[in-house]
Amino acid sequence: MKTDRLEKFVNENRHEFDQMEPSDKSWEVISQRLNPDSGKKTRKFGWMKVAAAVTLLAILPATIYYLSISGQKQLVRAIQVDPEIRELMEAEAFYAQEVSGKLAEIQKCYKVYPELKSEIEGDLNELEAMYMSLKKDLRENVSNKEVIEAMIENNRYRMKLVEDVLEQINC
Incomplete structure (x- = not known):
């Protein structure tokens, strides 16, 4: 087989080629030309x-x-x-109206008894938190009679609380 003239030239002058190496920039250009997609991220x-x-x-x-x-x-x-749910809603409306009316009377006395405000609001907030917990339980089991009774009882406690306070302060 005859060797190519270029191959012969390269073999004879190999030592001259090995003396100078291309810069890193040259290799980058070569790499980019060989792999044009290498600079871009592939999105699969x-x-x-x-x-x-x-x-x-x-x-x-x-x-x-x-x-x-x-x-x-x-x-x-x-x-x-369920008539018990209807009863609960009626009781809820009744007690809410009564408690808010009596609470309005108590609020008039806050100037005379300033410590009263924090005590009553604390007790009412505690009863409200219990009531919200019962309401959550009722949502999970709509016809639970014990929960309904506990909710009505909670409203009675609120009513008794504000009535007792009104009796004691005589404002």
């Missing part, structure tokens, strides 16, 4: 991530809305069917 399945995010953003509000509506429907059905 990028469109799938976007589609998943859009789907999630579309489904999440609909799910929340559905769950809130179904919870409200369950409560409405319970009110219509």
